[in-house]
Amino acid sequence: MNHPPTTATLLALLATLACNVDRKQDDVPATDPPTPHVALLTSGPVSDAGWHAGAYEGLQLIGDSLGFEVSHQQTRTPAEFDEAFISYAEDGYGLIFGHGFEYQDAASRAGEQYPDVTFVVSGGSRPSANVVPLLFHLNEASYLAGMAAGAVTAAGIVGMVGGVEIPTAKGTFVAFEAGVKAVRADAAVLETFTGDWYDPSAAKEAAAAQLRQGADVLIHNLDAASFGFFQAVREAREGGSEAWAFGMNRDQNDVAPDVIVGSAVINIPAMFLRTATAWRDGTLGGVAEYAGLRVGAVEFVPNPAQEGVIPPEALARIDEARQAIIAGELEVPRIEYLEPEDDDPPSP
Amino acid sequence: MNRTLTPVLTATAALAATLAVAAALLALGGHSPGAVFAALLRGAFGTWDRFFSFTLVRATPLLLTGLAVALAFKARVWNIGAEGQLHAGALAGVAVAILLPVHSPLLVLPATLAAAAAAGALWAAVPAAMKTRMGVGEVITTLLMNFVAVFLAQFLVQGPLQEPRGVFNQTDEIPLAARLPALLPDTRLHLGFLLGIVIAVALWLYLTRTPGGFRLRAVGASPRAAEVSGRFRAGPVVWLAFLTSGAIAGLAGWIQVAGVTHRMYEGLSPGWGYTAIAVALLARLNPLAVVVTAIVFGALSAGGGAMQREAGVPEVWVRGIEALVILAVLTVDRSWQVLAGGGSRD
CATH class of the missing domain: 3.40.50.2300 (Response regulator)
Structure with missing residues (x-):
């Protein structure tokens, strides 16, 4: 091999950086954070001035109003959904929003794996003890x-x-x-x-x-x-x-x-705040959350x-x-997509 | 040995150069470069589980499509169609998995894998025929076949293959028998990764140790010269490269469904078939080196997720940094070739 000296220099640089990084890592506080951690996953950019932006505003609102630590990740494919849910759960996040029906499968899987973490799925279809579909009416x-x-x-x-x-x-x-x-x-x-x-x-x-x-x-x-x-x-x-x-x-x-x-x-931020508050008070879980006119969500x-x-x-x-x-006297037509609870074992 | 190692070093050096540029940009954007890179490394390599469940899982489709592209390019077949072949393979695998009335994994797994490979090969056969029969350039045809496959997938998951409830644009979950078993217990790493390694080794042996591999490389080096030598015709070699490449890309699609997502939906691939070109070129089309470069890209992508989660870097920045890496790789690669006095082209 006859590589120019730049190779060695670059490798040394990388090694130095890696070492620095390792030392930094030790400074990061360990698990059991004193403040609750809330995370949000979106499958599109939060700069869309619409669906995703509303969720991001909601996350910020939760941080500002309740003093929770918040974090956001934009995910592209369902393989990344699993990964992001797992990472957040492992890192001590107690409440994780998946903003779209597409997160349902991954949330159900993660919900089985992390019973102490609550997963909220906007437009989700399968509630369980710790997986909560948020149904925007x-x-x-x-x-x-x-x-x-x-x-x-x-x-x-x-x-x-x-x-x-x-x-x-x-x-x-x-x-x-x-x-x-x-x-x-x-x-x-x-x-x-x-x-x-x-x-x-x-x-x-x-x-x-x-x-x-x-x-x-x-x-x-x-x-x-x-x-x-x-x-x-x-x-x-x-x-x-x-x-x-x-x-x-x-x-x-x-x-x-x-x-x-x-x-x-659709007032996504208000509904997110409401959901996070219910989670803090221990009243969230088991059933889908209605987010319609009655609660000021639309x-x-x-x-x-x-x-x-x-x-x-x-x-x-x-x-x-x-x-x-x-008042519940007028029922507006809708498309029903809520499923009965899963009997199938969720995929690993 | 040299040829295997060089691309590895190329990748490492490029990564370092990119880190420097990216650090400057991140600092300008108000992010602490140290924290961001720490997140990247933690996300990709922080624990064994992250490495196996995140990095290697993300590397698997890139490994397979990277091998598909490397083989084709080696034969001077510019297959830009791995993305479409991947979709074709995924669709065929899902269709067989859902429609086959058999529930033994010993039958279902080989049947679905064969269907996926066949569909990928079939998807590549169209541009292959157009190239060998009519001389139509495969860069255009393979690229256009990608759109056909993506739209076909869109149509099928809204129509014939849609979940029975007919609510969401996705297929039903595939039966348990069709799912790839985990490679390591308690990780998300599935058998597909091992399959990718096996294919990489097989391709390498084929290319370097067999007469067929020699012919393929000869055609790749110069199709005219290969023809003029009178020993063999280039046509069959081109066909072989096309079909094998398509089959491997087809496997990539189905393996992603069988190992990770367990259903087919619109937007299965975030462009693996295109990233595969960078993966293959970075490996200088060497199948063994593709394993390494695919893992590098897998790590980069897994680390990108952690950069968002832990350091608050927006997704567009993450993708920008990924693109920087590719640019840096090409630059470093080229400068080495020049410094080494031209270097070899393979």
Whole structure:
């Protein structure tokens, strides 16, 4: 071998670094931390101004309000889900959020392995003693948005543009449609799933296609792709047609105040804080947690910049329905995806 | 011996150079480089369990796809399609595992592995035929076949192979008989890693110790010269390289499902088939060295997770540092070649 001296230098550098690192490691406090540790896993970037960002805000809120230590990891594949759950559990984290139904399998496996750790799965489907699905009933807010849409549409045609066709997304559309028809029974409803939460051009195309088919009020269930969706509605308005849009997931009224009538909002941070508080008080576990209107986890928020677009009498009806949902007198349609408890032994 | 060791040293030196650049960037971004690197090393090598359950588990798909790419490239077959062949293999394995009415692991495991290898080979056969029959460049065709496979997987997990409840876009869990047993007790390391090592050794023996391996290397060195020598035709060698490469990549997909995820869903691979190109090139296409480079990449990726968890470094930074490593490797590799007076090309 005839390598230049740089090799040796680099190796020495690496060795030095490794040694330093080893010494550092000893300074890290051992297990049994005095403050509770809470972790969050997301499968997308927390800069999406939507689903993942809400979870990250929730995590920060838990840190600020309850004084817990918090940590976050973005994971790409289910193989990494297991790894992250195990790592956090091993490192003494007592409460771990997996933000999406996709974490259910890994959470169930980790739950068996670490009975003292509580795993919360947003949109999860299999509760157990220490695995808690967090069921966001965004369909309730979406139903109210549907009632508003039914009152606003002149053509009697409304459209819905979704990302990936998963039960939670589908559920918001089923409810939206029911809300529209509660106000205007003869309304026609169009539905498109682009297959992508993050592709604004696909969303724009799908929205434009629905507008061409005569729809004049559209709602979406997208992530970062919603910018394209709103652009399509904006262009329709600029072209002289009286088209309106609804926001979803986040309060998007300020994202496109010129075209949005209102938003079906999911308050993820508040729900995360509520969940962490219940965990601290020892009341979390065994069953899925309801996160809907009744606990302030979702809400329909009319856009203050477009006051008057929804007629006052419609607003009154919406408020009635809202009270009825909270009182448990009105059940909003949804897609059921909760499973009975597992009999199968979880995979190793 | 030299040829095996050189890539190992290349990897190490590149890592060191990258650490220096990354440390500067991390410091600029307000992170303590020492804490970040400590997290990286702890995540990848901190305990035996982390090494076996995290690093080696992450290295397994890279090992197999890396071997697939190395073999193809050795024969001058530019197979950019490991990603698609991986998906084809995973789909075939899952389909056989779910549909086969047999419940003995002794039958199910070989049947699913064979199905995955066959599907991967079949996926590679299309570009192979287009190259040998029509002279269509395989860089384009293998790449395009990736998209076909990924979309086919998307369609199948929403349709024919979807879980019976029809709720989520994923298949049912595969039966216990189809799952790869653990290689070490109480770790997540599965038999697939051992299988990868066996294939690496077999490929190395084939390439260096057999006439077939010699022909493959000859075609790789210069297909024209190989043809002109009149000893053999390049066509069959190209076919063999394509099919074997595809089969190994197909195994990678199914082994990931059978050993780790236990079901198929959209987005099974975060781009292993593409990372495999870096894994293979870094190993200078030497199958034994691929084992090492795959573990290096596996460690980097496992350590990346710990960098997020323990040091609060965002995922984009982690991926940026991974990319830096690849760049550094190529730079160091090239400068060694130049310093060594041109160096060999293999």
